[in-house]
Each structure stands twice: as C-alpha cells, then as structure tokens.
Amino acid sequence: MHSAGHSLVQTANATAHQLSETELNSSSNSNDASLYYFLEEWTLNTSGANMKMFLIPPVVCLAAGVLIIPAILFVICSRFSIRQETRYMLLGNALLSDLIYLLFYTVSAAFNVAHVHLPKEACVLLLFLLAVAYCGGLFTATAMVLDTYIAILFPLRYVVILPPSRTKKLIVLLWICSGALPGIFFLVLWSTHSFLPCVLETCSVPVILTLTLKRTDAVKVCFCISITVIFLCLSLIFCCYAILYFKTKQSGIWESICSRAAVTFLMHNTVLFFYFFPLLALIVESVLYNNVVIRLKTGILVSVTVCNVLMILPKVLFPFLYGLRYREISASLKCLVRRKTLRLVSPAPSPS
Numbered sequence: 001m002h003s004a005g006h007s008l009v010q011t012a013n014a015t016a017h018q019l020s021e022t023e024l025n026s027s028s029n030s031n032d033a034s035l036y037y038f039l040e041e042w043t044l045n046t047s048g049a050n051m052k053m054f055l056i057p058p059v060v061c062l063a064a065g066v067l068i069i070p071a072i073l074f075v076i077c078s079r080f081s082i083r084q085e086t087r088y089m090l091l092g093n094a095l096l097s098d099l100i101y102l103l104f105y106t107v108s109a110a111f112n113v114a115h116v117h118l119p120k121e122a123c124v125l126l127l128f129l130l131a132v133a134y135c136g137g138l139f140t141a142t143a144m145v146l147d148t149y150i151a152i153l154f155p156l157r158y159v160v161i162l163p164p165s166r167t168k169k170l171i172v173l174l175w176i177c178s179g180a181l182p183g184i185f186f187l188v189l190w191s192t193h194s195f196l197p198c199v200l201e202t203c204s205v206p207v208i209l210t211l212t213l214k215r216t217d218a219v220k221v222c223f224c225i226s227i228t229v230i231f232l233c234l235s236l237i238f239c240c241y242a243i244l245y246f247k248t249k250q251s252g253i254w255e256s257i258c259s260r261a262a263v264t265f266l267m268h269n270t271v272l273f274f275y276f277f278p279l280l281a282l283i284v285e286s287v288l289y290n291n292v293v294i295r296l297k298t299g300i301l302v303s304v305t306v307c308n309v310l311m312i313l314p315k316v317l318f319p320f321l322y323g324l325r326y327r328e329i330s331a332s333l334k335c336l337v338r339r340k341t342l343r344l345v346s347p348a349p350s351p352s
Helices: 002-018 021-026 032-045 049-053 056-078 086-113 120-153 164-191 205-212 217-251 260-290 296-310 313-321 327-345
Strands: none
Touching: 056 086, 056 296, 056 313, 056 327, 086 120, 086 164, 086 205, 086 313, 120 164, 120 205, 120 217, 120 260, 164 217, 205 296, 217 260, 260 296, 260 313
C-alpha cells in the first residue's frame, strides 16, 4: 500500500514536471487538468519548512492582537462616555474586524500548512468571512478618516452631523457594504464554477487569489470593480488628509516635527499605507501574471508573501499605533492594569 502511494506521488510529480509552465501562462483559459497537476506539484514541493516559515507572522500577529485588541474593546464597551463618541465606536468596529480577520486567516494558514483538507462549502465560507472582515476594516478605516475630517473642519456642527445614533447606523451600513461586495464576487465565482482550488481541496488564499483571476471574464470584471472601490477609498483618504494639512497649515500645529499633530498624522498614514500597499501589490502581481510577465509559481510566492506578511502586519499595528494614541483609552487601560496589580499584591487580612 505504501509503495503504491509512493508510486502515485511520483507519477503525479513527473506529470506535473512535464507540463510546461509557459503553457499555463500563455493560455488565457488554462484548463482544469493543467491547474490540477500544478496544484499537486505545489503541494508536494511546499510541504517542508519553507512554507511553515510563512505561518510564523500570522501566529505572532494573532497572539499580539489577542493581547491588546480585546482589552481596548472592553474599555470602549465598558465606559459609557467612551462608547458614545463616534471616533471610539469606529475604532472598536475596526479592531473587531481586524481581530476576526487575524483569527480566520491564521486558522486558514494553519490548515493549509498542515494539509488539512476542507470541504468545498467550508472553504468558500471561510474565504467569504475573510473577505467580509477585510472589507470591514478597510471601509471603517476610511470612515475614521472622514470622521477626523469633519471633526477638525466642522467642530461646531460635528455633533449634529455625526451623533451616536447616526454613527451606529453608519456602522451597520459599513457591515452591509462589507458583505455585499465580497458576496457579489463569490456569487460570480460560484455561478461560473471558478472555485477550482476549493474543489481540489486546496483552501489557500494566495493560491486562490492567483488562479481565480485567470478563469473567466466575469471574474475579471468583478476584480476591476474591486480595484475601483479600493482606489476610491484610497483617493478619498488622500484628499481628506491633503485638505486637512492645507487647512491647518497656518495654525502652527505643524511647526515641530515632533508635535502631537505631526506624530499622529505620521502614524495614521503609516497604518493606512500598510492597509493599502498589500492590495496594490496584489493588483500589480495579478496584472503581471495575466500578461505573462511572471510565472505562475512566482505569482503564488508573491501572493503568499503579501497575504501572510504584508496584509497581516497592519492588523496588529493598528491598535498600537492608532488605538493607544487616544488618551482616554490609554488612561483606562493603565487604570485596569493598576487595579489588577493592586489586587495581586494586596496583603491578606491579619488574623483576629
């Protein structure tokens, strides 16, 4: 039985090597058999420590996120004065989206490295939840920039424009949009039977991102729509920050590079850069692969690097560089730590 399995692996590997990767790239509609043999070769050749190394960043980021994100969410939910402010409600929504994404992506990456085969339905559901969580964080980050824009340029009308009741409706709308955009994309994939890696029990986000874009024109249209939405969000954020800079340039808050306004502006832009740069890198990789500039294996390696490192990093940077910058949150966290410390070191009552 063992020798038969070994010969089967050798046969599959030899067949995969016989397929020219140039043929996979040159054909705009790669057939399922070619992709099947390529995925077999990919699975056989990436079972060592090299792919396990890519699991380290998600696990480390998830551990760091679990340590800080629930604490910030607890502070926001437990303090009435904090949870009634728009900026804190949006911050909590962004952190919740990031925590969900970190959890599901780490589980997905661990399953892939351990070669745990998921059913097609479970794989599709996992990918859909990942897409919803990522879009939720992306749209909420954009809403936070708009909130800052309104608060600085319209301070007297800010409470009227964004009261707590309207902010709650805005958060619900953000989740609806976060579910609608991936939902349309997944319906197109389902109707065109383009979930080939899921069918082959390969529920790897980087592999699916690379291979599905090579399938049908409908998928490419959805991809173009997604790119348009991403660039609209990026353009809106850039315009808001540019207007804020020029409007507040004469106020004197930018005189020192170490001023709180300058440091906060730099941190926010750093986090947003890490949010959008991985998406731009995936777009460039997809364009290069579809135009046969890079090979399929190179494209998947680039996708693995982007998904396991660059797309994970901002999720754990966000609470540290953004959330802890709020004085109320940092002060509340310090009070919680002090109370816990006092309880641990409090002396026992003397016997009567």
